[in-house]
Amino acid sequence: MKFAKPAISVDDQLDLLKQRGMTVPDEVRARHYLQHISYYRLRAYWLPFEGAKQGDAHCFKDDTSFDDVLSLYVFDRQLRLLVMDAVERVEVAIRASWAHHMAMSHGPHGYLDQQHYSKVRHHASMVDSLTKEFDRSRDTFAEHYRTKYTDPTLPPVWMAAELMSFGLLSKFYGGLKSRAERQAIAKPLGLDEKVLTSFAHHMSHVRNICAHHGRLWNRRFTIQMIVPRYPARLAIAMKGADSRNIHNTLVTLDQMLRIVAPGTTWCDRVLLLMAECAFANPQAMGFPEGWEQQPIWKAGQVQEVGQ
Known part of the structure; x- marks a missing residue:
């Protein structure tokens, strides 16, 4: 299988998280950490917050916040x-x-x-x-x-x-x-x-x-x-x-x-x-x-x- 996932910007990363059900209390702060930690590194820490899979991605459990993942x-x-x-x-x-x-x-x-x-x-x-x-x-x-x-x-x-x-x-x-x-x-x-x-x-x-x-x-x-x-x-x-x-x-x-x-x-x-x-x-x-x-x-x- 050929890898075909595109690279996406920090803004698009944030939009994707919100589409999957993550709440973002402070978007400026969230962009800062996505920029300086990276989406991929943080991904390991939001896995415990994921729920049922819809399509190709898991949605987040209710009330999951970006601040919880960062914590x-x-x-x-x-x-x-x-x-x-x-x-x-x-x-x-x-x-x-x-x-x-x-x-x-x-x-x-x-x-x-x-x-x-x-x-x-x-x-x-x-x-x-x-x-x-x-x-x-x-x-x-x-x-x-x-x-x-x-x-x-x-x-x-x-x-x-x-x-x-x-x-x-x-x-x-x-x-x-x-x-x-x-x-x-x-x-x-x-x-x-x-x-x-x-x-x-x-x-x-x-x-x-x-x-x-x-x-x-x-x-x-x-x-x-x-x-x-x-x-x-x-x-x-x-x-x-x-x-x-x-x-x-x-x-x-x-x-x-x-x-x-x-x-x-x-x-x-x-x-x-x-x-x-x-x-x-x-x-x-x-x-x-x-x-x-x-x-x-x-x-x-x-x-x-x-x-």
């Missing part, structure tokens, strides 16, 4: 910022735990020794990727190492941990042959090594979605994380949740933040954000029935905070 878009944007805030702190902690363990157990460059990894071919590919990332880096420490040292050509593990992508870091961690080593790296973070391996892979996927400003709140993830057996607080919170949505990501980030950032109020900020948007349906985010009564969501008092 959901703003909620998702703020959720991405909160998730990225948590991911940054958790990611840094994972990098630190991996680098410290490898340095103390195998020396500054022991992480490059293929005997520590279960698949030699995969390790070679990881080292090749790291070499490319190191050669591209313009960080002061990378340029200093390249200028001063010729052997080994790659930097010590504590430098490598700072310059490699998180996706590559998760491969170095998950590729370790010894479960005891993976467990030693995971222990300071409060998770079993299998859960941390799974979550690191999943978190890398979520991080990429956030970095590209993708829709997060009701997304169905293709890369899911393992549901842990412990800590019990985390396992109980995930019972009945849809593992393909954001709920399990949020509670795992919260669990890890409580370890790496004691006193954090991140969970309260998530709750406050959800309470402020009437259209942020928890069910669409994978929240289980009765989630409000779970200890993980009742741990702190909801308040407007900046930590």
Whole structure:
């Protein structure tokens, strides 16, 4: 089938939305956001407001307003910022735990020794990727190492941990042959090594979605994380949740933040954000029935905070 949809102007986009039953309280404001966000990006946020299909397009449910759609878009944007805030702190902690363990157990460059990894071919590919990332880096420490040292050509593990992508870091961690080593790296973070391996892979996927400003709140993830057996607080919170949505990501980030950032109020900020948007349906985010009564969501008092 040949694509034959024509491009349409912002004014025509607005007319089309009104023809489909969307109310537009402020047309100047609506044109502004269609211009600066785009019709196509906003489309993902009015899908929950669509009703029966008439002809080639769905009509909107009664009383659907452009402001409602914009409210959901703003909620998702703020959720991405909160998730990225948590991911940054958790990611840094994972990098630190991996680098410290490898340095103390195998020396500054022991992480490059293929005997520590279960698949030699995969390790070679990881080292090749790291070499490319190191050669591209313009960080002061990378340029200093390249200028001063010729052997080994790659930097010590504590430098490598700072310059490699998180996706590559998760491969170095998950590729370790010894479960005891993976467990030693995971222990300071409060998770079993299998859960941390799974979550690191999943978190890398979520991080990429956030970095590209993708829709997060009701997304169905293709890369899911393992549901842990412990800590019990985390396992109980995930019972009945849809593992393909954001709920399990949020509670795992919260669990890890409580370890790496004691006193954090991140969970309260998530709750406050959800309470402020009437259209942020928890069910669409994978929240289980009765989630409000779970200890993980009742741990702190909801308040407007900046930590």
